Amino acid sequence: MIKFLFKSFPQLFCLTPTISTSLTLCNWAQGKYSKGAVKAHTVLNLKGSIPEFIFITDGKYHDVNALDEITFEAFAFYVMDKAYIDFKRPYRMKKADVFFVVRAKKNLMSRVVISNKVDKSTGLRCDQHIKLTGVKSRKHYPDKIRRIKYYDKQKENTLVFLTNNFKLEALEIAEVYRCRWQIEVFFKWIKQNYSSKHSGDILKMQSKHIYGLPFMYT
Template sequence: MNVGKTLFAQVMEYVPWKTFGRIIERHQGDAGVRTLGCADLFRIMAFAQLTWRESLRDIEACLAANQTKLFHMGMKAPPARSTLADALNLRDWRIYHALAQRLIVRARALYSQEPSVLELDASVYALDSTTIDLCLSLFDWAPFRSTKAAVKLHTLLDLRGAIPAFIHISDGKLHDVNLLDILPVEAGAFYVMDRGYVDIARLYAMHQAGAFFVTRARRGMDARRVYSSATQRDTGVICDQRVMLGGFYSAKAYPEHLRRIRFKDPESGKTLVFLTNNTALPALTIAALYQSRWQVELFFKWIKQHLRIKRFLGTSENAVKTQIWCAVATYVLIAIVKKELHLNASLYTCLQILSVSVFEKTEISCTLRPDRPQTEPPSAANQLILFDI
């Protein structure tokens, strides 16, 4: 069915353009701009993400080959490579950060009715980071090691719907534990993280804020047992203890009891020691919560495979952050479209379909529903049969 709008234009209708306009005005993003404003740059970056464009020349050639369809996509003319490069360097990346945050709020509201992890009433977040390696000679603003540069994508993933609730982009030298200083803490929520985030003072601050953490204890942690709960070893739970930290500074930084659970994975045979401030949930539930942390690893793997965040269109800090935030906004935008249209297809399927059909003029709800029942075309009664079998 030809509805007069391309699929790309239909996807862009889910962007809150009025809110985006206010964001641009707040940052004076279009002040003195004659061509390729902030809104047009986002459209082009979203187009590049959806169609897997790898370079500025690639984007320019693809848009120039479809000039008759650009008006229906919301663009006036295909930009030159130099214009696009200048825009990536000069348009403030905070504009696209604010847009991504606005889309995240909307997506989390849509996915709030999704079943929670382990059917808990509280929100469950997985915290981790991923490193994107860069060339030190080109990206000298992002030091990592003596011979290479990198950016880190610190992500707090809401496990209800796999929507990132918080993202921070830093250079490769920022240690993961420092993120706890700027992490927004929600009272009553569970924060699942690996032992790279174990800092006693910061964990106690999270405890005082009313949140629960689940992590792994560091090797050689100095702690004395205060109380042991009865366990069933055939379930894999070796011990469930209340402990007090033994070191002088550690005991001062965390003066209350911690819960230590020693669990032996029946499949791998590996023994894991969990540390948490939650004393109500069963030990097996704590182990299952930590196992759910793997979803953030799958999220990183997914976005690196299906979004353009490993090869960058510019080398400046502003260009890199703009591209990453546009990629995040595009990911969340497709998640919103999927939920709004009640699609059963995965995000991967939606992106694959859009990558080859952004210029098609069909109804988006029909295009992104590949499992819809196919109707048989009516047979013509006067059609002659050539072979009667």
């Protein structure tokens, strides 16, 4: 499946925030509810499981702001979770010829423009072209966007994706999320090798320590 996807997605990246530590080890990292946290906003190249970008923040940092720190590749695909969607930034990605696949939030307001037929035996539930109708979302993203609903039989979960790519098959867009396990493997490795206790209680030292991990990982 992964080789098949790479034919459709010549450049495929996954963006996610992760890593949290205790307040006693990182007292500079004040997270939600007074819980210390270190976030590593990471762009992982899914073709080689290699991180190409890591941006370190504390737990209070809004995930969507990390998109302002990334230099996106034109015509590449970026798989993101819904924490990174505010429509203003994804629209900038669209204008820069960058493709995104992002989980939709449950409170998404929209109207259907076109509804394509889908083979429900594949797990697909809908493939639609929609226009956003929320007060802010329609202003931030005035163009059409594609919505794909997919039922994951293995996890018994229905997922809704948004993308600005209208050419690829709906199932290809849905299946790309199956590649996200690679970033989980990478961060499992980080948690096994990263010790904030030994890298100091300052953001600069934390960042330096974590930035060095990808080179060890490779």
